[in-house]
Amino acid sequence: MFRAFSSLPLGSPTVDRLAVGRLAVVGGVAGSALFLLAGPASAHVGVQPQGEAAQGGYAVINFKVPNERDDASTTKIEVNFPADHPLASVMPQPVPGWKATVAKEKLTKPLKMHGNTITEAVSKVTWTSTGGKIGPGEFQQFPLSVGQLPEDTDQLVFKALQTYDNKEVVRWIEEPKEGEEEPQSPAPVLKLTAATGDGHGGSGSDSDHDSASDADADKAAAKTGAQQNGATETASADSSDTTARVLGGVGIAVGAAGVAFGVLAGRRRTTT
Structure with a gap:
């Protein structure tokens, strides 16, 4: 193919088409390489x-933290909770190599939750490395159990700070606006779904746990009753079987004694 191409006169239509085709291939490869290089830079904390995560309920949420640097590792992540929609219950799941700290603050307006008055809510959760790290080309998830989720909004905005071991701090604090382009350093946004059932749905609803417990208790009671009835019937059957065996044995013994008595009586008459 190369010989055929080199033997063609310059400026011919065939040469022009081949040259354009080669330029297109080279351009496509270069564009793909640029896209791959730009990929990691577009990743952000989410x-x-x-x-x-249903309105009015409880949920387990994961903060996904990617490492965007080629020469540094992430050693600290801080997540600030929204003050306009406070969350009273926040429990971190242990992550090996990281220590979680939950900070709370007093509320200007107390909350009502399950008949109790809540006077403080979580303001920030911080994960600090105790040996773990997020290296170049890696990410880490940090799970939290949160609730009770608000019922008067369809999303929660969390502002996060990511610290590298070279002391660089990246601020993921820009709130995305609907209908606008994503900001350069967007804040993590949790989308809430509509409340279901009694308005206390979600992955951690107390009513769900209570219903499941009652159902399990009913099943266990029914199983226990069936086992007891079965044991009683088995015992009765065993007792009847034993009685029949005893009576049968007595009958056989009485019959054998009668036969022996008849034989002895016959011998006595013969002798006389």
Whole structure:
């Protein structure tokens, strides 16, 4: 092919078409390489629920933290909670190599939750490395159990700070606006789904746990009753079987004694 191409006169239509084709291939490869190089830079701290995060309910959410640097590792992540929609219950799941610290602050307006008055809410959760790290080309998830989720909004915005071991701090604090382009350093946004059932849905609803416990208790009671009835019937059957065996044995013994008595009586008459 190369010989055929080199033997063609310059400026011919065939040469022009081949040259354009080669330029297109080279341009496509270069564009793909640029896209791959730009990929890691577009990654950012985000938050997603495990399952769903329903309004008025409880949920487990994961903060996904990617490492965007080629020469540094992430050693600290701080997540600030929204003050306009406070969350009273926040429990971190242990992450090996990291220490979680939950900070709370007093509320200007107390909350009502399950008949109790809540006077403080979580303001920030910080994960600090105790040996673990997020290296170049890696990411780490930090799970939290949170609730009770608000019922008057369809999203929660968390502002996060990511610290590298070279002391660089990246601020993921820009709130995305609907209908606008994503900001350069967007804050993590948790989308909430509509409340279901009694308005206390989600992955950690107390009513769900209570219903499941009652159902399990009913099943256990029914199983126990069936086992007891079965044991009683088995015992009765065993007792009847034993009685029949005893009576049968007595009958056989009486019959054998009668036969022996008849034989002895016959011998006595013969002798006389």
